[in-house]
Amino acid sequence: xxxxxLGLSKPILKxxxxxxxxxxxxxxxxxxxxxxxxxxxxxxxxxxxxxxxxFTLPILELMMHKSLKRQKLKTRALILTPTRELAAQVHQNxxxxxxxxxxxxxxxxxxxxxxxxxxxxKNGVDILVATPGRLLDLIGQDALDLSNVEFFVLDEADRMLxxxxxxxIKKVLKMLPSDKQSLLFxxxxxxxxxxxxxxxxDSPTLIEVAKRNTSAQTISQKVHFVDKGRKKELLVxxxxxxxxxxxxxxxxxxxxxxxxxxxxxxxxxxxxAIHGNKSQGARTxxxxxxxxxxxxxxxxxxxxxRGIDIDQLPHVINFELPNVPEDYxxxxxxxxxxxxxxxxxxxxxxxxxxxxNDIEKLIKKDIEKEEIPGYEVDPTIKPEPKKxxxxxxxxxxxxxxxxxxxxxxxxxxxxxxRNSRGRA
Ligand code: AMP
Numbered sequence: 001x002x003x004x005x006l007g008l009s010k011p012i013l014k015x016x017x018x019x020x021x022x023x024x025x026x027x028x029x030x031x032x033x034x035x036x037x038x039x040x041x042x043x044x045x046x047x048x049x050x051x052x053x054x055f056t057l058p059i060l061e062l063m064m065h066k067s068l069k070r071q072k073l074k075t076r077a078l079i080l081t082p083t084r085e086l087a088a089q090v091h092q093n094x095x096x097x098x099x100x101x102x103x104x105x106x107x108x109x110x111x112x113x114x115x116x117x118x119x120x121x122k123n124g125v126d127i128l129v130a131t132p133g134r135l136l137d138l139i140g141q142d143a144l145d146l147s148n149v150e151f152f153v154l155d156e157a158d159r160m161l162x163x164x165x166x167x168x169i170k171k172v173l174k175m176l177p178s179d180k181q182s183l184l185f186x187x188x189x190x191x192x193x194x195x196x197x198x199x200x201x202d203s204p205t206l207i208e209v210a211k212r213n214t215s216a217q218t219i220s221q222k223v224h225f226v227d228k229g230r231k232k233e234l235l236v237x238x239x240x241x242x243x244x245x246x247x248x249x250x251x252x253x254x255x256x257x258x259x260x261x262x263x264x265x266x267x268x269x270x271x272x273a274i275h276g277n278k279s280q281g282a283r284t285x286x287x288x289x290x291x292x293x294x295x296x297x298x299x300x301x302x303x304x305x306r307g308i309d310i311d312q313l314p315h316v317i318n319f320e321l322p323n324v325p326e327d328y329x330x331x332x333x334x335x336x337x338x339x340x341x342x343x344x345x346x347x348x349x350x351x352x353x354x355x356x357n358d359i360e361k362l363i364k365k366d367i368e369k370e371e372i373p374g375y376e377v378d379p380t381i382k383p384e385p386k387k388x389x390x391x392x393x394x395x396x397x398x399x400x401x402x403x404x405x406x407x408x409x410x411x412x413x414x415x416x417x418r419n420s421r422g423r424a
Pocket of ligand 1: 021023025046048049
């Protein structure tokens with residue numbers, strides 16, 4: 001299959017060629033013809049599948065043909081993404097793919113000054129990539145008008161709900177005209193995603209490239225049981241022993257990410273943390289340093305890591321298991337991409353056995369367990385009683401993303417801890 005068979009025009013084909021893409025990825029081969037037919041699409045695809053081109057290319061094609069009279073301040077295509085990093089990345093793709101077309105575009109997200117964004121929007125842009133909070137702020141300040149939107153994309157919708165953006169999304173939806181083409185991309189399909197899809201999409205066609213909630217076959221997964229107090233030591237041991245580079249390490253909290261980063265630095269391992277309390281500049285720099293191999297380890301929280309696009313990332317380590325099993329699938333999806341073998345390790349202490357059970361149930365497989373000599377667990381250490389966590393609430397809490405049955409009385413504690421996750 002080649003891009004030329006998909007119904008795309010020369011300026012777009014040339015831009016694709018400039019990117020070095022030779023053939024469409026499976027999500028592109030499925031999505032592009034459907035979008036060109038004008039269909040609403042519900043797509044199951046993770047980052048790394050080429051989904052961005054899957055929606056951007058056909059939208060550009062349709063925009064070329066529907067040459068509407070441009071109205072000042074009015075946006076024709078709106079792409080909503082959950083995180084700043086993803087917004088920036090998607091916008092860069094829009095710029096790359098539309099380089100031979102006359103369209104204007106902009107990206108807006110929080111954490112940076114609003115005035116330059118307002119200035120950019122002053123004369124309107126054809127294509128806008130945005131995170132929901134800043135978009136609503138700008139609408140509130142009359143800086144843009146969505147009443148002319150012809151194409152609406154909700155990217156990584158599951159993550160949007162995880163981050164508590166459902167109310168913001170609903171507000172945005174109310175401002176869009178009913179006569180538009182909508183595309184919803186999500187890595188997983190929970191009940192709440194289906195509900196959102198029902199409210200947004202008009203007789204959508206469902207396409208899926210990765211099997212739902214299963215982890216890629218090219219990822220070798222392993223669990224190392226270890227005492228909580230020795231995780232840092234074990235991590236340093238593994239990184240040094242095997243001389244790993246480009247290691248993405250996940251922690252559950254921002255504070256945990258900072259502490260671990262400091263520890264790695266003390267141990268002589270170049271590391272940086274990436275989470276929601278870091279400025280946009282610091283996040284961008286950390287990511288660039290990591291991509292350029294200037295730092296060995298990037299320590300990230302789930303939400304901050306979302307949308308990170310690094311090809312062939314060799315190692316993903318769960319320093320702590322996520323308390324939401326779907327996050328495990330997202331995390332390890334950073335490795336083993338595009339057919340490359342990746343390694344995903346989880347350091348699991350006695351407090352996390354239940355999380356591990358939930359994950360194995362979700363991915364429908366037992367993860368290989370291996371004890372590292374010298375780091376055997378101390379059988380006298382008992383699980384810590386679960387504490388209620390308070391404060392640091394996410395916007396409206398998580399959506400009902402998990403849908404996993406709970407087997408024991410850990411339920412109320414776990415749900416509390418879910419809802420207490422801040423916007424990492
Ligand atoms: P995405 O899933 O949209 O974040 O894309 C993941 C990566 O794949 C990005 O670096 C894209 O530039 C790249 N990509 C997208 N489509 C193709 C293609 N057809 N061939 C090769 N690489 C691609």
